[in-house]
Amino acid sequence: xxxxxxxxxxxAYEGNVQAVKGIDLEIADxxxxxxxxxxxxxxxxxxxxxxxxxxxxxxxxxxGGTVVNDIPPRDRDIAMVFQNYALYPHMSVYxxxxxxxxxxxxxxxxxxxxxxxxxxxxxxxxxxxxxxKALSGGQRQRVAMGRAIVRDPKVFLxxxxxxxxxxxxRVQMRTEIKKVHQKVRTTxxxxxxxxxxxxxxADRVVVMNHGIIEQVGPPQELYHHPRTRFVAxxxxxxxxxxxxxxxxxxxxxxxxxxxNGIVLPVPADRTARYQGAAGREVLFGIRPExxxxxxxxxxxxxxxxxxTPEVIEPxxxxxxxxxxxxxxxxCARIDPxxxxxxGVPMPLAADLNHMHVIDPESGMVL
Amino acid sequence: MVADGSHALGGMASRDRGRANAMxxxxxxxxxxxFLMTLPLLAIIVGLVAYPAAYAIYLSTLNRRxxxxxxxxxxxxLFESDTFWMVAFQSxxxxxxxxxxxxxxxxxxxxxxxxxxxxxxxxxxxxLLVPWVIPPALSTLGWWWMFDPSYSSINWLLAVIxxxxxxxxxxxxxxxxxxxxxxxxxxxxxxxxMYLAALKSVPEQLYEAAMIDGxxxxxxxxxxxxxxxxxxxxxxxxxxxxxxxANYDIVRVLTNGGPRDLTHVFASYAFQVGILSGNIPRGxxxxxxxxxxxxxxxxxxxxxxxxxxxxxx
Numbered sequence: 001x002x003x004x005x006x007x008x009x010x011x012a013y014e015g016n017v018q019a020v021k022g023i024d025l026e027i028a029d030x031x032x033x034x035x036x037x038x039x040x041x042x043x044x045x046x047x048x049x050x051x052x053x054x055x056x057x058x059x060x061x062x063x064g065g066t067v068v069n070d071i072p073p074r075d076r077d078i079a080m081v082f083q084n085y086a087l088y089p090h091m092s093v094y095x096x097x098x099x100x101x102x103x104x105x106x107x108x109x110x111x112x113x114x115x116x117x118x119x120x121x122x123x124x125x126x127x128x129x130x131x132x133k134a135l136s137g138g139q140r141q142r143v144a145m146g147r148a149i150v151r152d153p154k155v156f157l158x159x160x161x162x163x164x165x166x167x168x169x170r171v172q173m174r175t176e177i178k179k180v181h182q183k184v185r186t187t188x189x190x191x192x193x194x195x196x197x198x199x200x201x202a203d204r205v206v207v208m209n210h211g212i213i214e215q216v217g218p219p220q221e222l223y224h225h226p227r228t229r230f231v232a233x234x235x236x237x238x239x240x241x242x243x244x245x246x247x248x249x250x251x252x253x254x255x256x257x258x259x260n261g262i263v264l265p266v267p268a269d270r271t272a273r274y275q276g277a278a279g280r281e282v283l284f285g286i287r288p289e290x291x292x293x294x295x296x297x298x299x300x301x302x303x304x305x306x307x308t309p310e311v312i313e314p315x316x317x318x319x320x321x322x323x324x325x326x327x328x329x330x331c332a333r334i335d336p337x338x339x340x341x342x343g344v345p346m347p348l349a350a351d352l353n354h355m356h357v358i359d360p361e362s363g364m365v366l
Numbered sequence: 367m368v369a370d371g372s373h374a375l376g377g378m379a380s381r382d383r384g385r386a387n388a389m390x391x392x393x394x395x396x397x398x399x400x401f402l403m404t405l406p407l408l409a410i411i412v413g414l415v416a417y418p419a420a421y422a423i424y425l426s427t428l429n430r431r432x433x434x435x436x437x438x439x440x441x442x443x444l445f446e447s448d449t450f451w452m453v454a455f456q457s458x459x460x461x462x463x464x465x466x467x468x469x470x471x472x473x474x475x476x477x478x479x480x481x482x483x484x485x486x487x488x489x490x491x492x493x494l495l496v497p498w499v500i501p502p503a504l505s506t507l508g509w510w511w512m513f514d515p516s517y518s519s520i521n522w523l524l525a526v527i528x529x530x531x532x533x534x535x536x537x538x539x540x541x542x543x544x545x546x547x548x549x550x551x552x553x554x555x556x557x558x559x560m561y562l563a564a565l566k567s568v569p570e571q572l573y574e575a576a577m578i579d580g581x582x583x584x585x586x587x588x589x590x591x592x593x594x595x596x597x598x599x600x601x602x603x604x605x606x607x608x609x610x611x612a613n614y615d616i617v618r619v620l621t622n623g624g625p626r627d628l629t630h631v632f633a634s635y636a637f638q639v640g641i642l643s644g645n646i647p648r649g650x651x652x653x654x655x656x657x658x659x660x661x662x663x664x665x666x667x668x669x670x671x672x673x674x675x676x677x678x679x
Contacts, residue, residue: 048367051574051578052578053574053577053578072577073574073577074577074578074581078450078578079578080574080575080578082571082574082575083571084569086569086571086572086574086575087435087573087575088572088576088589089576089594090589090593090594090596090674090677099576099579100578100580100590103579103580103581103585104580131677133677147575147579210579223460281561318516352635
């Protein structure tokens with residue numbers, strides 16, 4: 001059993017600067033949880049507190065049911081993969097992977113068995129005698145993972161492990177990490193600032209901002225049902241578009257009035273949900289894929305308007321259209337076969353079945 | 367004919383042009399420029415190191431009056447002299463003990479300093495560097511007063527804790543220890559500052575990885591700190607060994623080789639024999655004796671540094 005519980009954990013530094021402001025998180029056995037958020041949101045601090053590398057100011061962390069607040073890292077039965085790999089440069093790959101087991105006085109035969117097994121899983125068998133200097137970034141990353149795997153710990157902790165790799169290798173290693181987790185099924189806590197990594201790897205994503213947890217949930221839930229403006233804007237690439245708007249009540253139906261005169265009828269099935277916002281200023285949010293050419297959308301609940309593209313970005317399987325509206329840069333996603341040119345007006349349709357309405361004061365999605 | 371002549375002239379002109387181009391290319395080569403820029407340093411090394419060394423070798427092959435070639439006679443006489451072997455022992459004992467102590471104390475101090483927050487660290491670093499900054503002849507004089515048999519402040523302090531009086535400079539073993547103490551006092555800050563810089567360059571994540579791997583603080587020192595500092599430790603020890611072997615001023619000021627020539631090291635003995643006793647060729651032979659020992663040390667140390675560099679950097 002290796003669930004991880006984080007209960008009301010606070011981390012304050014000198015001058016009462018709080019990096020983590022009382023977070024609660026339950027991670028189930030075998031689960032792959034990704035902490036994601038911008039720099040300084042407290043995700044790495046949280047991970048380091050789980051590892052025991054940072055002291056907890058208040059609160060409680062338990063691993064496998066045991067409170068570990070006062071237990072040093074070496075007795076927490078965890079393994080960690082660092083951003084810059086942290087391989088011992090004077091040791092060979094084999095020695096690096098065997099180091100933790102040697103210190104724990106495992107028999108040599110057992111160490112060899114585990115190291116060779118991990119090397120086979122990670123496809124680094126031919127590299128065992130090399131020093132880290134003679135390895136590429138991707139190979140070093142595999143060795144760092146191997147060092148974690150051989151220990152067979154209760155929990156794997158990953159601290160932005162792919163940040164130092166180039167884009168292509170990052171995608172490749174992401175798949176490797178997922179494969180390894182599917183094989184070993186060890187409870188994993190993974191920290192990244194890259195929301196694509198978070199979405200692709202996680203069973204559940206924890207979005208953090210300013211030392212608090214904004215939302216926890218499976219990637220699809222976070223994408224389709226964000227609870228706050230921050231999550232709505234952070235998850236998804238390109239990011240969700242936001243427009244200031246006013247919710248109006250008229251003849252039994254709600255509608256959103258945009259300052260430039262565009263009127264967006266609120267779908268009937270959402271009327272009850274947004275009724276409380278009637279007569280108030282709100283923030284209207286829509287993802288780029290729900291802002292597309294009219295032919296791609298069903299006829300119900302869409303609003304068509306003309307825009308003048310400023311930049312066209314053909315991506316191959318789709319084309320991104322950037323335009324300005326009410327002082328904000330808006331991004332739409334269209335079919336690559338649809339003709340679009342900068343400066344030439346074109347019709348776009350907003351699929352209001354996927355609209356998000358946000359209370360600008362609380363930042364909560366209504 | 368005319369045509370032939372003009373061809374010949376044209377050929378010479380093109381050969382000259384070719385030579386001029388080759389000269390220009392030679393002058394512009396990076397290796398040529400590098401050589402020219404290092405020339406002043408090379409001149410200093412030749413003038414202040416190579417020439418005196420060669421001259422010392424030449425002197426060591428002369429007779430006492432420096433009038434005739436004596437071959438290896440000076441060396442043979444030294445090998446037969448008990449005093450010389452005593453000096454050789456004392457030099458090795460002094461250099462090795464002092465370097466080991468300096469390195470150990472410097473390492474300990476560096477570790478202590480490394481764990482003091484940056485703000486307070488600067489103050490301590492400055493204070494601990496003082497012994498290294500004071501001119502050795504001056505600080506040794508201070509120590510000489512503290513060791514003085516009549517007014518020894520150290521003995522006075524020892525008396526406070528009921529320890530009997532120590533004949534610091536009167537007994538040869540105490541005098542040897544006193545010389546080592548002073549050398550360690552002067553030299554340990556150098557090791558401290560070098561090791562502190564090395565400690566700061568060890569990535570913190572290596573320690574964190576080792577902590578998670580299960581290493582105790584001693585194991586982190588053994589398996590992370592020491593291997594990561596191996597090169598700087600080797601180089602500082604080699605450098606200090608060379609300087610300590612050739613040490614002259616501490617012995618000269620503190621004991622002047624006494625009592626009964628039992629605290630001489632190579633340098634002070636070479637001065638004693640060569641200058642004070644007027645046997646320059648024998649003095650040159652004494653001073654040359656250090657060279658093969660240090661050259662051998664340097665060879666092995668630098669070879670291991672190069673090997674580690676190739677593997678790790």
